[in-house]
Amino acid sequence: MKNETLVHEKHCLENKNTLNTSIIKLSLISLSLSSNFSLPLQSSVLPVVQKNPNHQKLAQKICKILKEYRLTCDIDHSSVDPTKSVEMVPVGYEELELQILALITENLPIKMRMVGFPFKSTNQANKVISDMPDMAERYSLEYLHSLLKRLNEVYSAGAHLTIVSDGCAFSDILGITDEQVTNYERALKQLLEDLPHISVIASQDLITPEVNSLKAVREAIIHYSLLAIVSEEKIKSDSKLKDDFGVLIKRIENELDCPNGQELLRARGQNIDTVSKLISQRSSGFGLFIKEKYGSQKVISVSVHYQPNVGKKIGIKLSPTSFITPWHGVLVVEKDGTSKIVHKQDIDSSAYKQTGKFVNRFWCPFYQAN
Numbered sequence: 606m607k608n609e610t611l612v613h614e615k616h617c618l619e620n621k622n623t624l625n626t627s628i629i630k631l632s633l634i635s636l637s638l639s640s641n642f643s644l645p646l647q648s649s650v651l652p653v654v655q656k657n658p659n660h661q662k663l664a665q666k667i668c669k670i671l672k673e674y675r676l677t678c679d680i681d682h683s684s685v686d687p688t689k690s691v692e693m694v695p696v697g698y699e700e701l702e703l704q705i706l707a708l709i710t711e712n713l714p715i716k717m718r719m720v721g722f723p724f725k726s727t728n729q730a731n732k733v734i735s736d737m738p739d740m741a742e743r744y745s746l747e748y749l750h751s752l753l754k755r756l757n758e759v760y761s762a763g764a765h766l767t768i769v770s771d772g773c774a775f776s777d778i779l780g781i782t783d784e785q786v787t788n789y790e791r792a793l794k795q796l797l798e799d800l801p802h803i804s805v806i807a808s809q810d811l812i813t814p815e816v817n818s819l820k821a822v823r824e825a826i827i828h829y830s831l832l833a834i835v836s837e838e839k840i841k842s843d844s845k846l847k848d849d850f851g852v853l854i855k856r857i858e859n860e861l862d863c864p865n866g867q868e869l870l871r872a873r874g875q876n877i878d879t880v881s882k883l884i885s886q887r888s889s890g891f892g893l894f895i896k897e898k899y900g901s902q903k904v905i906s907v908s909v910h911y912q913p914n915v916g917k918k919i920g921i922k923l924s925p926t927s928f929i930t931p932w933h934g935v936l937v938v939e940k941d942g943t944s945k946i947v948h949k950q951d952i953d954s955s956a957y958k959q960t961g962k963f964v965n966r967f968w969c970p971f972y973q974a975n
Contacts, residue, residue: 657710664706666759667715668698674752676920679911680928682848685855693911700916704905708762715756715764718904719921720895722805723772724789726933727779730863731950734935734959736785738792740971741931741946743964745923746793746800752921753802766803766907768793773808773819774826774891775884779860780869783808783819798965811898829897830890850885857881860933936971 677692708715722742726732733739749766756764770793772786790807797803811822841847858877861870870876905919909930912920923930927946934946937957952972961970 656706660706660709663709663760664702667705667709667756668702670752670755670759671701671915671919672698674921675915676911676922678928680930681852681856681910683928685852685859693913695911695913695915695920697914697916700914701905701919704916708903709760712762713903714762715760716902716904717764717766717907718769718899718902719766719907719909720769720771720891721909721930722768722770722790722793722932723774724776724781724786724932726860727781727866727869728860728863729865729949732860732933732935732948734949734970736781736789738789738796738931738967738969740936740961740964740969741934742793743796743969744936744944744946745931746796746803748924749921750800750803757802764802767806767904768803769806769895770808771888771891773811773823774894775887777823778880778883778887780865787819792967795965795967796969826887826890826894828890829893830886833889833893834886850881853885854878854881857884938971938973940974 675695677694679693705715725736725738727736729735753764753766770786770790772781772789773783776783776786786808790805790809793805794807797805808819808822812818816822816825854877857880860866861877861880870880906917907919907921909923910920912918924944924946927934929946929948931946933948935949935952936944937947937952938944957972957974959970960973961968963969
């Protein structure tokens with residue numbers, strides 16, 4: 606049944622005339638195995654507020670903290686071409702400050718939403734240890750929690766981050782089972798038990814009486830994704846989209862550069878280009894699905910990807926110095942106690958040993974310098 610669904614999606618990608626693709630036009634193709642959509646809290650719809658000097662100072666302080674955690678380069682591009690790891694300065698801070706100020710004026714908590722943490726990479730040969738979260742995820746969650754903790758210290762109404770795990774959106778495309786997605790999400794929640802300012806919306810949490818199974822959730826996402834197809838002509842005519850899609854292809858190529866990845870392609874008669882298009886399409890569909898489900902909520906949108914306009918969405922680092930997302934790597938702890946997330950293939954086995962420790966009763970492996 607899954608293969609039939611993928612064949613249908615592929616057919617829709619190759620036959621654009623079967624869909625009214627003008628229904629929805631999306632300006633950005635997802636650049637990783639994770640959708641990065643969440644609804645911006647637009648300043649244009651915020652109530653007009655009287656500017657209280659103390660509130661303004663607090664809003665500025667909060668924005669300053671957020672600046673310390675923002676992404677300063679396009680990690681998707683730099684992951685496939687390190688020469689593109691150049692510092693970038695986003696715009697939109699005035700709009701972001703107005704959003705924060707409106708919340709402060711009404712004494713409302715700062716609610717942030719991030720889409721990510723889908724499932725562990727399928728490439729255990731080169732990237733990760735297993736299909737479960739490990740110390741890389743815990744390291745990133747602790748780092749994100751440090752941001753939330755600082756915001757809660759300066760703002761009495763509080764701040765909270767909700768992570769929407771998007772694994773069910775495209776796990777089947779990469780040969781990941783629903784059980785693997787569910788186990789990964791369940792472990793994430795366990796790792797968060799002592800980090801109260803972060804919560805996870807898992808695939809199971811998307812089930813409702815109307816959409817009453819993971820299969821139904823995926824079918825709903827596929828429905829939205831078929832409305833969100835970006836035509837070949839659009840990609841070819843837009844240099845930014847063309848460049849972004851080229852990066853996505855290289856990222857998927859790296860993801861499937863392992864025995865099980867190559868076997869998946871052979872078994873389904875697919876190539877990297879087709880898989881990349883399907884993932885891009887599903888990621889866009891997931892964004893529309895989440896917008897429909899949670900669109901009325903006022904949130905500050907954050908993303909695991911670089912964002913050029915923080916007034917619309919803030920690109921947030923997942924660790925102090927690493928540009929590899931935790932679900933694509935493992936944690937390395939150096940002799941001086943510093944840590945970073947890397948691909949497993951980049952670890953010198955003669956200089957590091959695999960070890961681990963329990964966090965909230967869950968075993969988290971990592972690599973320690975000898």
